[in-house]
């Protein structure tokens with residue numbers, strides 16, 4: 462197992478290292494206390510963190526809880542030279558696996574480490590969810606409609622969380638749900654030190670058993686409280702809880718949007734076939750390049766695509782180069798009716814051409830096992846991919 466050991470005592474660290482390495486573990490030693498847990502966990506991604514110190518100050522457990530919440534696959538064992546009963550109870554609540562006396566004997570430590578290893582072997586780590594980011598190249602291009610309705614489609618077979626990152630004017634929830642959100646992204650940001658899976662789930666609106674939405678803040682004042690580090694923490698947790706995390710990102714490429722885009726598996730800039738959209742798409746692609754995003758991370762969606770339009774696939778490619786492209790047809794009446802009813806298009810008009818495109822789109826992102834074989838041929842038929 463990959464183990465990080467943290468202790469203020471160099472002598473103890475060396476003894477721990479010798480004992481565990483003799484049992485075949487890879488051990489890294491760090492001088493310090495609980496305040497170093499987060500940084501070391503994020504840098505090393507160990508299977509287990511051992512932290513030695515006094516165990517009296519329950520306030521220190523916030524640092525432990527951060528690690529157990531944000532890195533649920535990392536086990537934590539505390540080695541306590543002194544401790545209070547209150548600390549012991551709270552450390553279990555904070556997700557600590559075991560509390561051992563310090564200095565610890567090698568047999569006691571090895572026995573505890575073996576228990577963690579056995580648990581690890583028995584429960585394969587859950588695959589992390591994929592983040593899909595939708596962003597309009599120009600206002601009204603259709604990013605929110607596509608993100609919310611694609612989320613609905615994906616949720617037919619997977620668990621999906623949509624986060625409305627259009628902080629100031631977000632309205633994603635209203636596209637697929639007719640109720641109001643009891644809490645929003647701003648409430649989660651305000652309570653970020655207590656963030657865990659249950660707090661996140663409680664802040665979302667459960668649109669269907671598999672589809673949850675974390676709504677945008679109610680007003681501009683609340684939106685100001687949301688910071689990039691909150692988005693980072695929420696996304697780190699969300700990917701451990703959902704198969705897909707769909708982001709509806711507003712139009713500005715600010716620090717919050719970049720934080721979210723950095724974490725995305727795929728970015729879908731949405732445009733219509735018009736010159737201003739094309740110009741903005743070009744700017745976005747340039748920005749993504751300078752942010753170091755790999756080429757295949759981005760896939761443009763030309764929404765409301767009409768074959769007869771002046772700006773077709775070839776013009777888009779001539780203007781933007783060899784970017785991945787996808788098209789969604791125009792269906793003004795049905796799409797508008799769906800949005801106005803706050804009901805996904807699949808429910809209001811299942812056979813509609815846009816609804817069918819979205820179902821196929823979801824299928825390419827999350828193929829059902831028996832349909833994998835169709836592969837590229839299916840893709841090519843469903844989307845006029847360039």
Ligand SMILES: Nc1ncnc2c1ncn2[C@@H]1O[C@H](COP(=O)(O)OP(=O)(O)OP(=O)(O)O)[C@@H](O)[C@H]1O
Pocket residue numbers: 596597599600601602603604605606607627711712731764765789790791792793794796797800815
């Ligand atoms: N495929 C489509 N066919 C017809 N109309 C569509 C389609 N997609 C979106 N629309 C229309 O475009 C409007 C704007 O869509 P949406 O709100 O999703 O855009 P957006 O990119 O999120 O814009 P904003 O910049 O306001 O966030 C919708 O109200 C709907 O009427």
Ligand SMILES: [Mg+2]
Pocket residue numbers: 604605606627
């Ligand atoms: Mg929008």
